[in-house]
Amino acid sequence: MATTLPRQIATTLRTSPNALIACHVSPDGDCIGASLALALALNRLGVRAVVGSADGVPEMFTDLPGAAEIMTVPPVEAFTTAVAMECSTIDRAGAFAEALQRARTLINIDHHLSNAGYGHLVYWDTSASAVGEQITEIIRALGTPIDAAIAQCLLAALVTDTGAFRYPNVTPHTLRLAAELVEAGGSIHRVVERVYETRSPGSLKLLGMALASVRLSADGRVAWTVVTPEMMAAAGALPEDTTGIVGSR
Missing domain, CATH: 3.90.1640.10 (inorganic pyrophosphatase (n-terminal core))
Structure with a gap:
């Protein structure tokens, strides 16, 4: 264009x-x-x-x-x-x-x-x-x-x-x-x-849930997780609380 x-x-x-x-x-x-x-x-x-x-x-x-x-x-x-x-x-x-x-x-x-x-x-x-x-x-x-x-x-x-x-x-x-x-x-x-060093209680709970559900590819080179609306509701998290989940260690 x-x-x-x-x-x-x-x-x-x-x-x-x-x-x-x-x-x-x-x-x-x-x-x-x-x-x-x-x-x-x-x-x-x-x-x-x-x-x-x-x-x-x-x-x-x-x-x-x-x-x-x-x-x-x-x-x-x-x-x-x-x-x-x-x-x-x-x-x-x-x-x-x-x-x-x-x-x-x-x-x-x-x-x-x-x-x-x-x-x-x-x-x-x-x-x-x-x-x-x-x-x-x-x-x-x-x-x-x-x-x-x-x-x-x-x-x-x-x-x-x-x-x-x-x-x-x-x-x-x-x-x-x-x-x-x-x-x-x-x-x-x-x-x-x-952005990266301050988390709300809901964000911390959501991060824990996301990390607990991590899956690995067959060769172990790719890891992924899914954050669902149900997980966010259970954690009391907001959409912005997903920031930083990717790249968390």
């Missing part, structure tokens, strides 16, 4: 009076962090930008700058510009899908292969380790300085989508960007502590 350059998207956003940034359902740290970073950057330019998430904000990301202002109920008003953040199809925005469609200009930003290519402007980059990398390029094109608050949100995006920089999607560019964000005042430790 044809993709739009970050500077073209930046021009559209900079000249818009308002912007709605919609997360996908069951948002992860990449989606939440990237959305908040873009909203912070736009608000500093005088663009009224709001973030919407039909499923709210996972507890581990509620301390990010701007997280308390994320709306969970779609707006009645029509926004001039709307951004679908990491939504492979517009329906992935859940209750915010209709609000996205009402916007005069719809921008689709994603790094997953499954993206359907909808919208007036599409920024699709499968080489990006996280959508946070793409948002960084847009913020740079906007000319907004990356301060500690924006850096923290972008680090949340990078850390969670790279498994704390352990996954094979990490590139030299990813690591250079992370270093720049730390220099700007962001903290990798803060994200790692919240």
